[in-house]
Amino acid sequence: MIIGAALLVGATVVVLGACVLLIFAVVAVRARRHSRNQRDEMLLSPLRPPLITVASGEDDDGAAAEELTWATGVSRTVLDRNIVEMLTKIRGVPAEQLVHVLEVHGAVDAAVADMSSRSTVKRARAAQLLGLARAGHTVPLLVEALGDESVEVRNSAAYALGLIGDPAAAGPVLAAIGAPERGLPAATAAEALQSMGVGISEVLRDGMADANARTRMVAAHLSGERSFTRGLPELRQLLDADPDLTVRETSATAIGRLGRAEDVGILVRHCVPSEPLALRRACVVALGELGEAEAIPALAHLLADSDPRLAELAATALLSMGPDGRDALEGHGDDPAVRTARLLASLQKASA
Amino acid sequence: MSAPAGDPDASPVRVLVADDDADIRDLVEFKLTQAGYAVEAVPDGISAWEAFAADPPQLAVLDVMMPGLSGIDVLRKIRESEFSSVPVLLLSAKSRDSDVDTGFAVGADDYVIKPFSPRELLHRVNGMLARAR
Amino acid sequence: MSWDGIASGLRSFVLWIMDVTAVPIIIYFVLINTSLLVLIGLAYLEFRAQQRRRSTAVAWQGAGLAPGVSLLVPAYNEEAGIVMAVKSFLTLRYPRHEVVVVDDGSSDQTFARLEEAFDLVHVPRELPHEIPIRAKVLGIYVPRDGRTRLVVVRKENSGRSEAINVAINAASEPLVAMIDGDSILEPDGLLHVTRPFADDPTRMVATGGAIRPVNGSRVVSGRIVRVEMPQTWLPRIQLVEYLRAFLLGRTGWSRLGGLILISGAFGLFRRDVVVEVGGLDPTSIGEDFELVMRIHKRLRDEGRDYSIEFVPEPVSWTEVPVTAKVLRNQRRRWHRGLWETLWAYRSMLFRRKYGRIGWLALPYYWLFELFAPLLELFGIVIVPLALALGIVNVPFAILFLVLAYGYAVLVTLSAMVVDEWAFHKHDRWRAIWQTIAASVLENIGYRQATVWWRLEGWWSSLRGKKHVWGVMTRTGFDEEPA
Numbered sequence: 001m002i003i004g005a006a007l008l009v010g011a012t013v014v015v016l017g018a019c020v021l022l023i024f025a026v027v028a029v030r031a032r033r034h035s036r037n038q039r040d041e042m043l044l045s046p047l048r049p050p051l052i053t054v055a056s057g058e059d060d061d062g063a064a065a066e067e068l069t070w071a072t073g074v075s076r077t078v079l080d081r082n083i084v085e086m087l088t089k090i091r092g093v094p095a096e097q098l099v100h101v102l103e104v105h106g107a108v109d110a111a112v113a114d115m116s117s118r119s120t121v122k123r124a125r126a127a128q129l130l131g132l133a134r135a136g137h138t139v140p141l142l143v144e145a146l147g148d149e150s151v152e153v154r155n156s157a158a159y160a161l162g163l164i165g166d167p168a169a170a171g172p173v174l175a176a177i178g179a180p181e182r183g184l185p186a187a188t189a190a191e192a193l194q195s196m197g198v199g200i201s202e203v204l205r206d207g208m209a210d211a212n213a214r215t216r217m218v219a220a221h222l223s224g225e226r227s228f229t230r231g232l233p234e235l236r237q238l239l240d241a242d243p244d245l246t247v248r249e250t251s252a253t254a255i256g257r258l259g260r261a262e263d264v265g266i267l268v269r270h271c272v273p274s275e276p277l278a279l280r281r282a283c284v285v286a287l288g289e290l291g292e293a294e295a296i297p298a299l300a301h302l303l304a305d306s307d308p309r310l311a312e313l314a315a316t317a318l319l320s321m322g323p324d325g326r327d328a329l330e331g332h333g334d335d336p337a338v339r340t341a342r343l344l345a346s347l348q349k350a351s352a
Numbered sequence: 353m354s355a356p357a358g359d360p361d362a363s364p365v366r367v368l369v370a371d372d373d374a375d376i377r378d379l380v381e382f383k384l385t386q387a388g389y390a391v392e393a394v395p396d397g398i399s400a401w402e403a404f405a406a407d408p409p410q411l412a413v414l415d416v417m418m419p420g421l422s423g424i425d426v427l428r429k430i431r432e433s434e435f436s437s438v439p440v441l442l443l444s445a446k447s448r449d450s451d452v453d454t455g456f457a458v459g460a461d462d463y464v465i466k467p468f469s470p471r472e473l474l475h476r477v478n479g480m481l482a483r484a485r
Numbered sequence: 486m487s488w489d490g491i492a493s494g495l496r497s498f499v500l501w502i503m504d505v506t507a508v509p510i511i512i513y514f515v516l517i518n519t520s521l522l523v524l525i526g527l528a529y530l531e532f533r534a535q536q537r538r539r540s541t542a543v544a545w546q547g548a549g550l551a552p553g554v555s556l557l558v559p560a561y562n563e564e565a566g567i568v569m570a571v572k573s574f575l576t577l578r579y580p581r582h583e584v585v586v587v588d589d590g591s592s593d594q595t596f597a598r599l600e601e602a603f604d605l606v607h608v609p610r611e612l613p614h615e616i617p618i619r620a621k622v623l624g625i626y627v628p629r630d631g632r633t634r635l636v637v638v639r640k641e642n643s644g645r646s647e648a649i650n651v652a653i654n655a656a657s658e659p660l661v662a663m664i665d666g667d668s669i670l671e672p673d674g675l676l677h678v679t680r681p682f683a684d685d686p687t688r689m690v691a692t693g694g695a696i697r698p699v700n701g702s703r704v705v706s707g708r709i710v711r712v713e714m715p716q717t718w719l720p721r722i723q724l725v726e727y728l729r730a731f732l733l734g735r736t737g738w739s740r741l742g743g744l745i746l747i748s749g750a751f752g753l754f755r756r757d758v759v760v761e762v763g764g765l766d767p768t769s770i771g772e773d774f775e776l777v778m779r780i781h782k783r784l785r786d787e788g789r790d791y792s793i794e795f796v797p798e799p800v801s802w803t804e805v806p807v808t809a810k811v812l813r814n815q816r817r818r819w820h821r822g823l824w825e826t827l828w829a830y831r832s833m834l835f836r837r838k839y840g841r842i843g844w845l846a847l848p849y850y851w852l853f854e855l856f857a858p859l860l861e862l863f864g865i866v867i868v869p870l871a872l873a874l875g876i877v878n879v880p881f882a883i884l885f886l887v888l889a890y891g892y893a894v895l896v897t898l899s900a901m902v903v904d905e906w907a908f909h910k911h912d913r914w915r916a917i918w919q920t921i922a923a924s925v926l927e928n929i930g931y932r933q934a935t936v937w938w939r940l941e942g943w944w945s946s947l948r949g950k951k952h953v954w955g956v957m958t959r960t961g962f963d964e965e966p967a
Binding site for chain 1: 379380382383466467470472
């Protein structure tokens, strides 16, 4: 009992002490944020007018940019952070001028050094800075960072590669998605690849044969978004036989965007009732997108499908396919699906 | 930069700028002021609407995402008010077509996507005012 | 029998009880405190992760892979707020979303208000019957402008769960978000909760976001303008509960890969998966919890590779009960739902194929959520009794209480540090003091009352008493901070 009591007292003291510490921590976190914001504001305030002058493109003689390059010490750090933020908001000549200020400050070189820092935050921020400064010579470094142990750094590296837009990085970005344990989030990869020009179509074709479903999905999605018709054979293959339903749906949508008349057959084949409903619907929408007259009989057949949404999607697709498509709706005029599709089309027309 | 008002003696054209991002607010204000406009800059949707209602400007530049009321909300209120004809330019980081659609559907006259070029923004503002006249 | 006789009889009885239960109680006490320590450890990790994430965040506008979202809004007699809510849902920042309102047989002007505000027209559409529905659908309406992405379904009254099932049938986007008509979404909320789907499109099946009480904050046009503390202590204490539940509980479980509870007031699911498992169970009381359990069970049974994730960013704000009466109903309902769902899925306990769900998450919920009020009640009864009978001395008992409740405060405070660091939604100093005070006050009266209410809920289920909430299946207070 005595030991119990001592233990109890000890534990209570520890717990209450920890509570007090945590209260201090809350207060300290808040106070630090306040004082830091104040300090930054104070340091930045004399530099703010030239920064705004440069950023707004009113620095015709370069005097303001010159003034910015003089900043030293902590003010320079704070200013550089502000410039990096500004670079996410503006483009054009003012952005180039600001990048020049960063270069004069040595911020780009410092970022290159920071890429091997032990701090995750430093590495991630450095990668972002290199991207925003469009530092094309650092692409190999950023590609390497796609395999970083921290997801924040991988994300930042992909973001930076997207900003730089060098299609040479497309392969590594796509491959990074499927890296075991250290995958690159698909959304970041897709966004980066979006801004890499037309040079990436071959990379996407390879990506559609990747072992990782996420990689295949991103490659299929982008082939559709960017209308890379060279990827059609791979897209057809994915729609036919991919083990992952999401990949198949994505491929159907992509084929709808960039397919040809000969793709009607494959889309129709996957509209049959034995396929998952989500895929059937995606294929019907894709047939409408494709807009080929060959699809009309198959779509007309689907007007009587047991799934009301599929029937309505088929009716909507037919309505968008000119007089022949509209003729195919005859005989189904009383179907709820056809009436709904007609009504919605007329509402859209009236408001356009 | 081209002067917004033809007559230098006339009182300057008043523009309302609303953006919660201080960088953008300051730089748009500076750019437009340099071009001869009288700018009132506010940091959120509610003050934007209050400023608009108190003294309607000749043009408004609204950020889409702001705390409180969004730029779309403010635009909707403007279009429902008696000063519904004031031209409005939306400034937004939303880049998808559907967002641009929403903006125009609610009644925006122009739409500039961030990151943007300040020079282009000025040209658009000038153009909108020329058309509105 | 003399008074002394009763006292000594009682005394020996209490002594016997304490003797018998001493070891289990101590084990339980050690376990629960250890798990709290683990939670604090997780909070620390979360603290660092949040700091990293926030200081390295890259703007994401949802371009590219952001899947379309259908916001499902069940509405029962919500004429006062429905139009404002729908307008604010429609203008959320997201590239592709629609709003599906299901008027669950309201007897007020809910539908008329919507019809007027959006100039609705009837469409002859037949709804897909992917999830079987018992109630009759009365009509489907869309705005006349042919552009606003809103669908309104009217149906006979049959409760929130079935209203959501109807909304799922009517939804046309690949993701469905279950939200309450009276909750307020952060303008960026959808971008936050869809992010895991965009990052891992082939595996992610559900995500949930953090929920905060909105009481006291200034709301204009369905948007939060200024975050403020609630006016009274009851919601303030709930605010503390929510902080702890979301910042420690859910995040911790998500990190461990054992998230089994997604908020009813805001959960995002892959539509095809929800359809596959049959939608919400209209007979279940804890229908949101039950749905997530069913998804886990089905996908694990089939050996599928999937993920369910929690997003710590606050995405949704909800009105929490301000009266003890409403709060009591809510807590009774939650505990009943917890018990019935845990019991229904008892077969998942300690089976290899259910992994961390069966070995970690479910046992935890059994031990520290379901049985917690029972043990706490035991303490509430036995300690004063032992004191009165002079079995334990006063300082010892007080010390014990201070330790037990001090632990609880400690956990809350760690959640507060994380919140202050990562989100700092409340920018007044007064809010800090009030939150600290609430985390202490929680232990005086509030905790004991909720213990009792939870047991009431459990008891009513065990007695097989039919759950009587009438047609008024109130939405809005469905979030269980656990």
